[in-house]
Amino acid sequence: MRILVTGGAGFIGSNFITYMINKYPDYEIINLDALTYAGNLENLKHIQDHPKYLFIKGDIADPRIVDDVFQRSIDIVINFAAESHVDKSISDPGVFIRTNVMGTHVLLEAARKYRVGKFIHISTDEVYGTLGDTGLFTETTPLAPNSPYSASKAGSDLLVRSYHETYGLNINITRCSNNYGPYQFPEKLIPLMITNALQNKELPVYGDGLNVRDWIHVKDHCSAIETVMLKGKNGEIYNIGGRNERTNIEIVKTILIELGKPESLITYVEDRPGHDKRYGIDASKIIDQLGWIPEYNFFTGIKATINWYKNNMDWLQRIQTAAYQDYNNQTCVSSKV
Numbered sequence: 001m002r003i004l005v006t007g008g009a010g011f012i013g014s015n016f017i018t019y020m021i022n023k024y025p026d027y028e029i030i031n032l033d034a035l036t037y038a039g040n041l042e043n044l045k046h047i048q049d050h051p052k053y054l055f056i057k058g059d060i061a062d063p064r065i066v067d068d069v070f071q072r073s074i075d076i077v078i079n080f081a082a083e084s085h086v087d088k089s090i091s092d093p094g095v096f097i098r099t100n101v102m103g104t105h106v107l108l109e110a111a112r113k114y115r116v117g118k119f120i121h122i123s124t125d126e127v128y129g130t131l132g133d134t135g136l137f138t139e140t141t142p143l144a145p146n147s148p149y150s151a152s153k154a155g156s157d158l159l160v161r162s163y164h165e166t167y168g169l170n171i172n173i174t175r176c177s178n179n180y181g182p183y184q185f186p187e188k189l190i191p192l193m194i195t196n197a198l199q200n201k202e203l204p205v206y207g208d209g210l211n212v213r214d215w216i217h218v219k220d221h222c223s224a225i226e227t228v229m230l231k232g233k234n235g236e237i238y239n240i241g242g243r244n245e246r247t248n249i250e251i252v253k254t255i256l257i258e259l260g261k262p263e264s265l266i267t268y269v270e271d272r273p274g275h276d277k278r279y280g281i282d283a284s285k286i287i288d289q290l291g292w293i294p295e296y297n298f299f300t301g302i303k304a305t306i307n308w309y310k311n312n313m314d315w316l317q318r319i320q321t322a323a324y325q326d327y328n329n330q331t332c333v334s335s336k337v
């Protein structure tokens with residue numbers, strides 16, 4: 001079994017590779033990653049010499065590199081590669097269209113050409129838009145993305161779907177809620193708040209802090225993707241979530257309490273334009289039809305995550321320095337698979 005993981009140096013992709021290598025040491029994993037600011041090879045240092053793991057630096061929007069990679073007889077593609085930060089998509093949408101839409105298209109073309117066995121596209125609950133106080137997103141909720149990021153993901157989801165309908169490509173699309181856990185780049189709410197609090201910096205809360213997100217531990221997300229990989233029905237979409245809705249301010253206060261830091265660090269700042277009020281996700285399809293069972297309790301998961309950041313402040317400092325980019329550039333290829 002040879003799996004191509006795109007975006008495997010990112011937060012969710014790197015957690016997934018570690019999860020898979022530990023659980024299936026005979027599977028071969030190729031990690032294709034462009035190493036943008038949010039991709040860190042250090043996240044995979046512990047497996048960089050594993051005999052079944054190969055890292056290739058490259059952009060999914062580059063057809064030449066992608067073609068080269070697909071010549072290696074790929075059985076399954078799992079497409080994590082994406083620009084993923086909503087605020088960044090508001091200030092600079094173009095790169096989101098390029099990577100998320102055009103990059104996915106390049107991968108789909110290669111998957112079609114080389115008759116790949118399965119293409120799993122990792123997407124987001126944000127493609128459904130926003131909810132009011134009640135209701136949950138199901139897989140049949142109409143797509144209504146509100147940010148350039150979520151619009152680019154919705155666009156890529158539709159392209160993936162079209163390759164199934166038109167060319168018969170075996171596909172699954174997964175749509176997950178907000179992830180937390182180790183190795184998340186400190187631009188997202190939880191790692192940003194933890195690392196700012198640890199440094200006694202202000203914690204910028206958008207608007208009134210009452211927007212709601214559903215939080216899932218990244219390892220539960222990994223096991224859900226594994227479940228889809230093993231049991232997903234061709235052409236199906238699966239929602240993934242933690243049934244764990246929290247307001248942003250609740251998350252921030254939990255972090256402060258856990259770190260013993262004062263609430264005076266909280267600063268309410270201007271709201272995000274087009275800020276989705278609430279995400280709530282119905283994951284009963286993957287649970288009932290594929291037997292996925294999430295394991296993490298939010299309070300133990302968030303405590304462990306806070307401790308991870310506390311114990312890895314040197315990681316934070318490294319990934320925030322220019323010298324780190326050199327590390328990424330040097331540690332480019334190991335070639336065994």
Ligand SMILES: Cc1cn([C@H]2C[C@H](O)[C@@H](COP(=O)(O)OP(=O)(O)O[C@H]3O[C@H](CO)[C@@H](O)[C@H](O)[C@H]3O)O2)c(=O)[nH]c1=O
Pocket residue numbers: 084085086087123124125126176177178179187188189190192204205206207211212213248272279
């Ligand atoms: C960075 C930041 C965020 N926020 C708020 C905005 C959101 O309501 C909430 C979470 O923000 P973010 O961590 O940026 O995540 P969000 O916009 O929900 O999107 C995340 O979750 C999505 C899944 O729902 C993923 O597809 C995205 O890639 C991921 O970035 O916290 C703040 O109040 N202050 C902040 O500084």
